[in-house]
Amino acid sequence: MPTYDLVVKNGRVVRPDHPETAEVDIAVAGGRFARVAPGIDAGEAAAVVDARGRLVFPGVVDAHQHWGIYHPLAEDTRSESRACAQGGVTTGITYTRTGQYYLNRSGPYREFFPQVLAGAEGAAYVDYAFHVAPMTARHIEEIPALIEELGIPSFKIFMFYGGFGLHGASSSQREFLMLPEGESYDVAHFEFVMRGVQAAREALPHMADDISLSLHCETAEIMRAYTAIVQREGRLTGLEAYSATRPPHSEGLAVTIASYLAHETHLANVNLLHLSSAKALEAALIMAEAFPHVDFRREVTIGHLLADFHTASGLGGKVNPPLRSRADVEALWGHVLAGEVDWVVSDHACCRAETKFGEPADDVYVAKSGFGGTEYLLPGLVSEGRKRGLPLQRVAQLVSANPARRFGLHTKGDIAEGYDADFCLVDPDRTWVVRAEDSESSQQYTPFEGFELTAAVTDTFLRGQQVLRDGNVVGSPRGRYQHRPTRRG
16 A cells, blocks of 8 residues: 555745745645655655646635625535635635625524535535624624634624625614614624633633634724715725725724724734735734734735736725725735735635626726635735745745634644645746636636736645646535634644
8 A cells, every 4th residue: 555645746845934945745645744855755655746846835724705795605615615726725714794795694603603514515625614703792602602612713893884884884784784672883892892702712721822803994984984075076986986985094093993902801812804005004013012912913915915996907896995006005015025914815705797896887886895816815925926025935924824823723834744735836937817717716807807927826735635737626525614723633
């Protein structure tokens, strides 16, 4: 019998804890990396892959996705996980909540979440997990059970929902969020969520490092006022107008409020999501200095690193927070290069054209928010990062190791013995043009249409099984739900 199920030879392995790529071989047995060393005998393997000098990255952990937000979860899981495989993503963590969109229902998570699991089961081509947003007082009470019984140690607050819907001003918050009578989704609720998460960390000390709270930081009152101003003046149009309705200082203010609440509630693990502007990063860094006892992590999306409100292809680039100016894009890159960003994600939210665009189709205010992009996460970061001197090791940290470690995926994020054999092959010298029609996503457009990238994922492996070969998805869905925290050994 062969010693190994698979051996990968002639690759240049990129690892988050090694500053240089290494010309070593990889051996896989039982779905995990069994050996990483030069000169592994191909005769010891049931199958051999010749990497032909390509880069071998650990499988990407895309820690911010939204499967099922606009379409049935089972459909989204199948199509969007195929898009994941195209981009070297081997684990997607998707956000879910009660209220409109997603399952369009309310109630306790003990009843809600099993339906989420059922919707995704058997349909994913990559591994997956979920973050959950406590929307009601009862959900806060459920936090310990969500962690221990359902394997969900990461939670979310949507700060702008205090007075806004998903796409703009909400006339009825209770209807949109399906809140119980007498409850509000506001700053007081955010405080109580933080207290609930911190109480769980204290009650479960063996899991405390894996339990965290993530925040979408925008301020509803600022957004409401600026929306009225921008629409009344009528000088700006398209994505530039949308950015002006949700100005960067709205992000900075929300970051400040969230950070002080974390200090007040003694919550140590806080993730600031999809920071999109120079002002948002400025506020995040000021708060980290002000409250050094809070372990802040800062997230940026590949969309905000690749596109600005002028270069994105059409209104398909509407997203929350918005695509910003070129100056903001360059500021984000400066923070990435300075080591002040902890991970990069896609914020993948597939929204097909018939759902995305309203009447009239060129009105940014009636378009839905969000777009897909997981398939461009790794190639986009490598392409743009190399131009700017971003080391490949840092890429592996930003898209694999850092999110895996923060979110309790301790068998993911590295190419090392004992880890899940999740990896992808990247041709760093292949120039190609982004075309929506080439994506496995069911979305028929992309804001990156026509962008030229200079690196391509050619092959993806999940626990040693190939799910992408020469750019084509192969096999059947074999993704598994990750009940976190996962442990090696």
